[in-house]
Amino acid sequence: MKPRTIAILAVPGVQLLDVSGPLDVFAEANLQSGRQVYRPVVIATTHGHIRSSSGIRLIADYTIEDETGPLDTLLVAGCPNAAEIEHDAKLLAWLGKAGPGARRYGSVCSGAFLLAAAGLLEGRRVTTHWAVAERLRQAYPAVMVEEDAIHVADRELRTAAGVTAGLDLALSLVEEDLGRDVAMRIAAQLVMFFKRPGGQMQFSRKGEAAPAGRSALQEVQRWIAANPAADHSVAELARRMELSPRHFARLFRDEVGMTPAAWVESTRIAAARRLLESGHAPKQVAGECGFADDDTLRRAFTRHLGVTPAEYRKQYAHMSPVS
Numbered sequence: 001m002k003p004r005t006i007a008i009l010a011v012p013g014v015q016l017l018d019v020s021g022p023l024d025v026f027a028e029a030n031l032q033s034g035r036q037v038y039r040p041v042v043i044a045t046t047h048g049h050i051r052s053s054s055g056i057r058l059i060a061d062y063t064i065e066d067e068t069g070p071l072d073t074l075l076v077a078g079c080p081n082a083a084e085i086e087h088d089a090k091l092l093a094w095l096g097k098a099g100p101g102a103r104r105y106g107s108v109c110s111g112a113f114l115l116a117a118a119g120l121l122e123g124r125r126v127t128t129h130w131a132v133a134e135r136l137r138q139a140y141p142a143v144m145v146e147e148d149a150i151h152v153a154d155r156e157l158r159t160a161a162g163v164t165a166g167l168d169l170a171l172s173l174v175e176e177d178l179g180r181d182v183a184m185r186i187a188a189q190l191v192m193f194f195k196r197p198g199g200q201m202q203f204s205r206k207g208e209a210a211p212a213g214r215s216a217l218q219e220v221q222r223w224i225a226a227n228p229a230a231d232h233s234v235a236e237l238a239r240r241m242e243l244s245p246r247h248f249a250r251l252f253r254d255e256v257g258m259t260p261a262a263w264v265e266s267t268r269i270a271a272a273r274r275l276l277e278s279g280h281a282p283k284q285v286a287g288e289c290g291f292a293d294d295d296t297l298r299r300a301f302t303r304h305l306g307v308t309p310a311e312y313r314k315q316y317a318h319m320s321p322v323s
Contacts (some may be wrong), residue, residue: 001037003036003037003038003039004037004038004039004072004073004177005038005039005041005068005069005071005072006022006026006038006039006040006041006072006073006075007040007041007042007043007062007068007071007073007074007075007102008022008023008040008041008043008074008075008076008077008108009043009044009064009074009075009077009095009114010042010043010044010050010052010058010060010077011044011045011087011091011114012045012050012051013051013052013053013079013080013081013085014050014052014053014058014078014079015053015054015077015078015079015080015109015163016053016054016056016058017164017166018077018079018108018109018111018163018166019042019052019077021164021166021167021170022075022108022166022169022170023040023170024167024190025167025170025171025174025186025190026038026040026170026174027040028186028189028190029174029177029178029182029186031189032185032186033178033182037177037178038072041060041061041062041068042058042060042061042062043060043061043062043063043064043068044060044062044063044064045063045064045091046063047063053079053080064090064094064098070102071098071101071102071103072102072103072104073102073103073104073105073106073173074098074099074102074104074106075105075106075107075108075111075158075166075169076095076105076106076107076108076111076112076114076115077107077108077109077111077166078107078109078110078111078112078113078128078129078162078163079110079111080110082109082110082111082113082114082132083110083113083132083135083136083139085113087117091114092114092117092118092119093118095114095115095118095120096118096119096120099115099118099120100156102156103156104156104157104158104173105120105156105157106158106159106160106169107126107128107159107160108160108163108165108166108169109128109129109161109162109163109165109166110128110129110132112127112128112136112159113128113132113136113139116136116139116143120157121142121143121157122140122142122143123142123143124143124144124154124157125144125146125152125154125157126145126146126152126154126157126159127145127146127147127148127149127150127151127152127159127160127161128145128159128161128162129161129162129163130147130148130161130162133145133147134147148306149161150165150168150169150196151165151168151169151172153172158172158173167192168192168193168196171183171186171194174186212255212256212257213251213252213255213256214255217241217251217252217255217256220240220241221256221263221267223240224237224263224264225267225270225271228267228271228288228289228290229287229288229289229290230290232260232264232290234248234249234260234261237252237260248260264290265300265304266304268289268290268291268300269289269300269304269305272286272289272291272297272301272309273305273312276309276312276313277312277313279313280313281313282294282297282298282308282309282313285297285309294309297309298310
């Protein structure tokens, strides 16, 4: 069988790991298979070096003006300012033909913005880096953005979340082509998860609520954050502001943008994350953060982050002396 050409489009300012990470997975697939299943190549917009966001320069195998031969898979790598870049019509036209012309196509991280600009994401399910997911949703309302996903498959379209999620996506493509056993050997060799637990929101601080509204409301919110285990019922919080519970709840929702209960829970989750990252056990964390018990903490934590407190702690426990 002829090797399948795996192409990654790298624009100026590209994030280096968005390119090198997936290509290393495909290269390892060749080693594990004992034959050249994949032919990895990099495509640039013009001739010459591609300066990455880190300053490292890449030399592409082709430009969009070259004849590359049939592409099995085309992935668009992201760059830190992808949401602000206006790409030229020639690039978008090339991508509009090359993407659908491949067996499958997609993006890594913010590369989804380039696919969207080329008109390839309308009505499709996609993901991107959590920090720009809302911007993608607002800029392209017809795109269905799954903010928490590590990677998403929608027929021939494949998209990955931020940076290292490109490795997860590449591994899933190898599993599609060569099977689970080969993919598991690659994961072991590259010291990466075969299936990463949870979604990307476990890495995000986006859900942490910041004080908002008038100064008296912000004072209450700072009190909640400093004392997560205290009684934060609407009645008690209203008493601190010398308001009726009904008036307080309406004022809070109007000026902060969420209910008092939702703000309290998000603040307690943020406090729980910090303690778990320091190595504290879930049972201890539940009490210190105002949850009735560790089961209540587990349900709330999983709802917010997609992983259990125990799984989350495991990611950080080796870095902390606290037990």
